[in-house]
Amino acid sequence: MEVVFLGTGTSQGVPMIAQPDLPGACDLNNPRNWRTRASVHVVMDGYHIQVDAGPDFRSQCISNGIDEVDLFILTHSHADHILGMDDMRRFCDLRGFSALPVFSNPNGIERIKVIFPYAIGDKPVVRGYPAFRVSEMPGKLDCHGGRILSTTLPHGSMDVLGLIFVDEQAGKKFVYYTDCEDVPEEALELARGADVVVLDALRHEPHSTHMHIEKAVEVALEIGAPQTYLTHLTFMVDHDPVNASLPEGIALAYDGLRLNLH
Numbered sequence: 001m002e003v004v005f006l007g008t009g010t011s012q013g014v015p016m017i018a019q020p021d022l023p024g025a026c027d028l029n030n031p032r033n034w035r036t037r038a039s040v041h042v043v044m045d046g047y048h049i050q051v052d053a054g055p056d057f058r059s060q061c062i063s064n065g066i067d068e069v070d071l072f073i074l075t076h077s078h079a080d081h082i083l084g085m086d087d088m089r090r091f092c093d094l095r096g097f098s099a100l101p102v103f104s105n106p107n108g109i110e111r112i113k114v115i116f117p118y119a120i121g122d123k124p125v126v127r128g129y130p131a132f133r134v135s136e137m138p139g140k141l142d143c144h145g146g147r148i149l150s151t152t153l154p155h156g157s158m159d160v161l162g163l164i165f166v167d168e169q170a171g172k173k174f175v176y177y178t179d180c181e182d183v184p185e186e187a188l189e190l191a192r193g194a195d196v197v198v199l200d201a202l203r204h205e206p207h208s209t210h211m212h213i214e215k216a217v218e219v220a221l222e223i224g225a226p227q228t229y230l231t232h233l234t235f236m237v238d239h240d241p242v243n244a245s246l247p248e249g250i251a252l253a254y255d256g257l258r259l260n261l262h
């Protein structure tokens, strides 16, 4: 299994640029502090699964060499996760101008239909347009290379899909829990035994709809995976000092980070 972190940030990048002297703001000379909207690309036995596509998706694909998507999963319908979906048009072209299988929860599906009504169907309405064959994400989705389990994470008034990737051939388990204020019991259970876990950890200060760093570290220790990465970080998280302060086996993710799980 290969995992590429296309983005590890939030939509709060502009204050960092406008107010670089803000207390706690990160060091702009460190490339690991240049974060685009959170998104991850998982490859299982050559099968490419894209999770979320925010406004940075197109440039993320170019800078990370992403040239194939076989399946798309939208964790939830917030702008920083959904607004780049139109840019999957090229991946529909590459499939012989056919629709891309898209999975989400009911709220995600409703929003996809509102924002991209021209893209719903089995093939593009115009050659070169995107096309999405939209289905509700089941609890267990068998796909080439393994299976993807899903669970529900709380995120303010919204439900978010928590995803567990199981690569049969590699015998590896990868967990991606972004955008959540907590990790409920069922999600903790599903994460146990994972090789790598990714958790939402917005910033140091508590937030009503996201876990903050201290909370995410608590959850990481409870799950007990050998390696946990924190993602969906704001401009208040300065990579090097914060990363150095984390317990062993827990690190900050950064844009372009690649994992090879074999």
Ligand SMILES: [Zn+2]
Binding pocket: 076, 078, 155, 179
């Ligand atoms: Zn969100």
Ligand SMILES: [Zn+2]
Binding pocket: 010, 038, 078, 080, 081, 179, 232
């Ligand atoms: Zn988000």
